[in-house]
Amino acid sequence: MSTKQSNCNNAIVIRGAREHNLKGIHVNIPRDRITVITGISGSGKSSLAFDTIYAEGQRRYIESLSTYARQFLDQIQKPDVEFIEGLPPTIAIEQRISPPSSRSTVATVTEIYDYLRLLYARIGTPYCYQCKCIISRQTIDQMIQKIMEIPQGTRIMLLAPLVKGKKGEHREIFKSILQKGFVRARVDGDIIELTAIPKLARYKAHEIDVVVDRLVMKNDIQARLHNSVEICLKIGEGVMLVNQEREKSRADILLSERYACPTCGSGYEELTPRMFSFNSPYGACPSCNGMGNCLDFDPELIVPDKGKSIKEGAIDAWKQWGALTQNHYDNQIKEFAKSFSVPLHKPFTKLPKEARDALLFGRKDFEGVIPNLRRIYEKTASEHILKRLSSYMSYRACTACNGARLRIESLSVKIDHKSIQEIMNLTTEEALKFFTKLRLEGQQAIIARPILKEIQNKLRFMIEVGLHYITLGRSSDSLSGGEAQRTRLAAQVGSGLVGVCYVLDEPTIGLHSRDSERLLRALKSLRDYGNTVILVEHDEHTIRHADYIIDLGPGAGERGGSIVACGTLHEIVDNPDSLTGQYLNQTLKIELPAKRRKINMGHSLEIRGACAHNLKSITVKFPLKTFCCVTGVSGSGKSTLVNDILYRALTRLLYDSYEVPGEHNAVLGTEHIDKVIEIDQSPIGRTPRSNPATYTKAFDMIRSLFARTQEAKVRGYTAGRYSFNISGGRCEGCKGQGIKKVEMNFLPDMYVLCEECKGKRYNKVTLEVTYKDKSISDVLDMRIEEAHQFFKNVSKIERILHTLNDVGLGYIKLGQSSTTLSGGESQRIKLATELSRHETGKTLYILDEPTTGLHFADIQQLLKILHRLVDLGNTVLVIEHNLEVVKTADYIIDLGPEGGAKGGEVVAAGTPEQVAKNERSYTGKFLRKVLQRNER
Missing domain, CATH: 1.10.8.280 (ABC transporter ATPase domain-like)
Incomplete structure (x- = not known):
């Protein structure tokens, strides 16, 4: 191991880090530099970066707050580390921190929408949504003329609005109304007599209008009406309401000295930022409540x-x-x-x-x-x-707003003939062009200057991190993990912080080789501003451009958690102990297949007329019984083609799914497959009760095995006795979890070992029954490689454990909680589950960027599994940017040439060698270099 460390005077000094599988490591991470933490899956990278460095930074910040403030925040437990020195304020930007809200968009996450709302409220030009003419202010005469159009005999009330959507008891408002001699008010829609000041709910938003006059429409009321309108406008600061009686209801007419249509007389409120918020009742479309x-x-x-x-x-x-x-x-x-x-x-x-x-x-x-x-x-x-x-x-x-989420009045306010929704429909690149070319004069230019500066800065950074193709109004829950992370990165960088430690989790996910250089420039600018950037990363290009590299290992799980090497790129490459270094210096490499499989285009799945999102009505053939890769620059339409159209169309056909596929004409060749399986990196379970044994169904067989022992039969125990999810055999003290949650006032919730079962999950009498001298709890605590040997004579269990071992998961425990598994580990468990089943040879496996979170060595292991699936007669279809995977494919479909509206075409299709020769293909350009390197 390299002993060279950075100067302690300008470093984050970590001593004795033992979080999760870390082996009490000591390391100095240079400040104001880009540091990459790498290593094989499960080696402890996230434990060091997020669970130690970031967690300690957050804990220190929260502890600096008052006891009162801390009760409203999530408390963070102190990480298992002796001490950390020189730690600046930390900001973590992970792939997914929580499920995004369907109300969240790219513009709201990056805070661009907040600036847009302010811009439209301050310099927007309102148009009448009926007459399409510019709205002007109403005079008192125009207002009276509008009121006089109400049919004779109609009862009306003239009201002056005082409070709109504000919380509080508003006692001073009511005192003021009484002092001015008014005896009635409309509070939250109800008319009340002001014999005494009403008591309102303090924390509820209220609307209060004072009743100035009540009239019955006649020809001779103009003088009284003129006087009452003047009083209304004075109290309501230029705004009044006319409430008229209708057949079964009452309705308000808004009249304003501020904005009104000169043709139809429709009145508008003063423009405010909340009028353009689809999360506010004052801006949201009433039909869909702002959902779109x-x-x-x-x-x-x-x-x-x-x-x-x-x-x-x-x-x-x-x-x-x-x-x-x-x-x-x-x-x-x-x-x-x-x-x-x-x-x-x-x-x-x-x-x-x-x-x-x-x-x-x-x-x-x-x-x-x-x-x-x-x-x-x-x-x-x-x-x-x-x-x-x-x-x-x-x-x-929504048919009312056509998906725009806002009220029609809000959508009728424009800047340079564009509504706020039309801006939201632009890509970041198009939006930057619009605001750069926007020409304003006089007072508008002065007001807009600082707002436009912030908008343009954020848009530029989004383009720098490879998000040029994404529309501002795109829903956050439709973004990939990498896109979501880079979106949040753009929001953070826009804040202009200096002296901060940014911790990022594989920011290159979802980025084509062409676009990763842009991201690297953005990260370097962050560093040059005086910030520390720590990346958990496997991308070769990023590792080669880091200032400092920490390689964890040597293995995964209990075999990992040590620093194998650390230092500059040169030091890592020259270190024979570093697995990463051996791949960087080409001592180890992922070899090309000795022979590529023959392609039979007559035996393929074919999508005709694919035109969802940005796809240009393309026809694509996926050859079956091959390893097929779909590539292309970010935003070129890969996920739309494979996930939204092909996968949904097949699940609808094979499983009667109700998910609607993206727009296309037809999918042909479906008679050649009988099953389609999507294998992603989502967790194998949502709770700590889920684990590799339960997911693979091996635990069902293990429970049955224990129930067949002589002792179990004597006691009358069935397989259900060994389930920790139901009463009977489990420990009731912890409900079969092995740990108990203890809630602490003003302190983080603590998880402590169950005193009754000592973490074994089962009660004492259940644990008395053993198989080969091991209790059911002992079996769950075994590593998979141990369990494989233990059950080698039980064929059904051995088959599953053998496959788990083959995919490189021998180091994890059978009963390890699903919440502690990485995305790569979860994906390999799913793959192993599929491999352990008896195959028909007519299955289509779809994987979307399976190399996420995987080291070079892990990718090599993954490729063996995927090619093994194809050798069994199945088809593996992968959306991928990693060229180490792409180069081993039998067939490549490259989309592009660009992202967004400039993408959606098939740029190249064929073997890796054929695509590498295609001058129009960006993938081909980078693939050519990789193929040439492998030939050396």
């Missing part, structure tokens, strides 16, 4: 197979009901066919569009399928019917 979509009946789900005729049951939602209901629907269809002269035996897709729309959405003389289903859904009390109807529903763009 509503749960409604989906024509795609109602008619899942458009190739069927109506007679064959194309209208899935109108078949297989009870006798009476089915008879009614059959008669409805007959009447429809007669009215529109539609042949019932003709495929639905070949019917005239007018007829299809009438059948689904109805007309005056015909209710239609969707209106019929809506009516039943609203009226029925049957859980069974609701459940069935729900299966035909999906979230669709």
Whole structure:
């Protein structure tokens, strides 16, 4: 191991770090430098970077706050480390910190939207959404003329708004109203007599309007009306409300000295930032509450197979009901066919569009399928019917705002003829061009200058980190882990902090080799501002450009947690103990296949007319029984093609899934596969109870094995006795978890070993039954490689454990909690589970960036597994940027040429050697270098 350390005077000094599997390591991390922490999966990288360095930084910050403030924050337990010195304030930017809200967008995460709201509120030009003309202020005469248009005999109230959406008791407001001689007010929609000051809920938002006058519309009230309007405008500071009585309700007309349409007289409030917030009731579209979509009946789900005729049951939602209901629907269809002269035996897709729309959405003389289903859904009390109807529903763009999320008044405010939603529909690159070219004059230019500066800075950084193709209005929950991380990075950098320690988890995820150079420049600028940047990273390009490298290992799990080497790139490459160094100096390398598999394009899956998102109506063939890679620059359409179209279309066909695939014409060749499996890096379970043994079903067999022992039979124990999820054999003190949670006031919650079972999960009598002198708890505590030897004579269990061992997971424990497993470990457990099953040889495996979190050595292990799946006759389809994986593929489909609107085409397709020769392909350009390096 290298003993060279950076100067302690300008370093983060860590001594005795023992968090998780760390072996009491000592290390000095240079400040104001870029440091990469690398090592094989499970070696302790995240334990050092996040669970030690970041956790200690956060803990120190929280402890600096008052006891009162700390009770409102998540408390962080002190990491297991002797001491840390020289630690600056820390900010962690992980791939996923929590499930993003569906209300969250790229613009809100980066805070660009906050600046946009302010910009539109201060310099936006309001237009009338009815007349499309610019809105001007109303005079008192115009207001009176508008009021006089109300029908004679109508009762009206003139009100002056005083409080709108503000919390508090507002006692001073009521005192002021009484002092001015008014005796009535409208509070939260109700008219009250002010005989005494009403008591309002202190922490609830309220609306208070004073009732200035109550009138009945007549021709001779103009003088009184003029006087009352003047009083209203004076009290309401230029704004008043006219509440008129209607047949069954009352409605307000807003009149303002500030904004009103000169043609139709429609009034508008003063422009404020909250008017442009879809998270505020004052800006959100009332139909969808600012979500942009509503749960409604989906024509795609109602008619899942458009190739069927109506007679064959194309209208899935109108078949297989009870006798009476089915008879009614059959008669409805007959009447429809007669009215529109539609042949019932003709495929639905070949019917005239007018007829299809009438059948689904109805007309005056015909209710239609969707209106019929809506009516039943609203009226029925049957859980069974609701459940069935729900299966035909999906979230669709709100018809009121067309997915824009905002009120129509907010969308009618424009800057340079663009509404705030039109800005949100731009990519970051297009938005920067718009704001750079925006020309303002006079007062508008002065007000907008500081706001535009912030917007442009954030947009530039987003482009620098490779997010040039992402639209500002894109929902955060649709971003990949790498995109989400870089989005948050852009938000942090925009704050302009100096002297901070940024801890990032593989920021290169999802980045093409062409775009990673941009990201590296952004990270270097962070460093040059005087910040410390610590990266958990495996990307070769990033490692080679780091100022300092820490290589953890030598193995994973209990065999890891030590510093194998640390120093500059030159020191790592020259260190024979460093596994990373051996891959960097090409002593070790991932070899090319000795022979690539033959491609039979006649035996393939084919997508025709793929045009979802940015795809340009492309036709793509995926050859079967091969290892196939889909590549391309970030945002070129890879996930849309594979995940949104191919995977969803196949799950719909094979498993009757209700997920709607992205827009395409057809998927051909599906008769060649009988199963499609998506293997991602999501956790194998959401709770600590889930573990490798339970996920692979090996634990079911182990429990049955224990139940078949002589002692268990004598005691009458069944397999259920050995489940820690149900009462009987488990320890009731900890409910089978082995640990207990202790809540601490003003301190972090603590997890302590259960005193009753000492962490063994089971009660004493259950543990008395053993198999080969080992209790069920002892088995769960075994490493997989130990368990493999222990159960070598039990074929079904041995088969699963052998596969887990083969995928490089021999170091983890059978009962290890799923919450402690990395993404790469979870993915390999899923792969092992698939490998341990008996194959039909007609399975399609889909993996999206499986190299996330994997070291060179892990990738080599992963490739063996994936090629083994193909050797069994299956097809492996991988979305990938890592060229070490791409170079081993049998066939490559390269999308591009750029991201976003400039992508969505097939740039190249063929073997790696063929793609490498394609001058139009960015992937080919970088792949050429890798192939040449392998030939040396």
